[in-house]
Amino acid sequence: MFRPSQRLLTAADYSQVFKDPDHKAGQKELLLLARHNDLAQHRLGLAVAKKHVPTAVKRNIIKRLAREQFRVLAQETPAMDIVVLTRPGARDASSTHIKEALKKQFARLGLSASPS
RNA sequence: GGAGUUGGCCAGACGAUCGCGGUAUUGUGCAUCUUUGAUGCGGGAUACGGAGGAAAGUCCGGGCUCCAUAGGGCAGGGUGCCAGGUAACGCCUGGGGGGCGCGAGCCUACGGAAAGUGCAGCAGAAAGGAAACCGCCUUUCUUGGACCGCUUAAGGCUGUUUGUUCAGCUCGACGUGGUUUAUGAGGAGGGUAAGGGUGAAAAGGUGCGGUAAGAGCGCACCGCGCGGCUGGUAACAGGCGCGGCGAUGGUAAACCCCACCUGGAGCAAGACCAAAUAGGAAUCCGUUGGCUGCGGCCCGCAGUGGAUUCGGGUAGGUCGCUAGAGGCCAGCGGCGACGCUGGUCCCAGAUGAAUGAUCGUUCACGACAGAACCCGGCUUAUCGGCCGACUCCUCUA
């Protein structure tokens, strides 16, 4: 389930994270920005640029994988707003590669997958 | 066994768990109201089904929607061997011509240049009702060479004379006349299109005869044109006769001519519901007309005052949206594309836009790639695999 309350909805939400991120984690394909919020849960924002990933199918897969990874996060850690950005290297990366990259970068933010 | 041609099919498979979007059924929460029921939204359970052969490029054709029911003329655009198929096509099938290949087979924008206009740089003599540069032939003139005749200075020989001399013969510069038959150079006139050279292209080709040299000048074959005939629906093919071919070169993906086709825009079309502006100001034009629909023009039809500037404002939802020139099977007609008849099936419909992740088994380890109104084609991308038909070569019997 991916409810509206778990998403970054407005431009203001996004710009807050862009402007003043508490944590950054990235590699050739991806960049994650995170900022602590006052809410009870994490929120996710996606920015998958057409410039970086030209085909719609590939963009959808990346977004889906990011949501999947977000979904299995442990909820114990302090709640954060997280934005997933693509970088030019994402164009030629395979879906398994993207998945590994997401897992790794989420871990660097101190957010590991819940054991359940 | 090897090499090759061609038609069609498949697009990893199976299972489990989680997740994504749709439809149906069924609970549920919230909101509204015509308040014990409806409608809408959110989320849940169950069941069913969920990308392609190219979904791509947008190169053609059609359906559908609106503009007039899609109308008339001109312009513009497209197609271009013939016949058929089709809703239609620039597509497909069959046939013809041409080209390539030993062959199966493949390729082919393939109407008209004797209706007209244009174009062809450079080179070349000449580039389109052509001309004669070199060359070849011929007539004539001039001038050489060679030969012959005549004449003659000098010379030679013989005779004569003491000698000068004289006579005869011979040779013969120069001059002059003629010939030139395997003759040089030049001028003028004529013939010629064989040959040379230039060019992408030089006005039928090859051979024999013929001629002063040559030439369709004549003949044979091929090519071309015209007219019958035969076969074929036709394109066209075959054969006969005629024309000697200075006529009719090339280019029409140059203008053009001929035949046929062609109105415009596109689902962001368009329809409906709700909200908002609901026409506020200024200037100009006009009411036999103008403007808009309408895409170049005119006619016609319909609607209506119009244009510009300033100021203000809206863009949320539903339908269109998938049952269709549909798929599969069988029979019949047709060489075939395809058509007809019967049976059977329902097979994605999203709107930030759905197919993935994990695990297991297995194989030949998986390419190009993702629907957005729908369909028929073409083109382009593509790992491989399967089936059928055929050709050539080699070997064995």
Next chain:
RNA sequence: GCGGGUGUAGCUCAGGGGUAGAGCAUCUCGUUGCCAACGAGAAUGUCGACAGUUCAAAUCUGUUCACCCGCU
């Protein structure tokens, strides 16, 4: 998704069948003590790619690739 447009020198653009140009930039020389400006000269293109038509293609035709613009 639908519609339209553009690819020519390092950059901005002409050229629309006869063998490719302009401006700026670059290089050389002159001028100057040096630089700029100025003057003189030079170099530079598979005309986005592949086929076709033509004697000949940047130009005409088809296919293809890349980029840009408009419509919610």
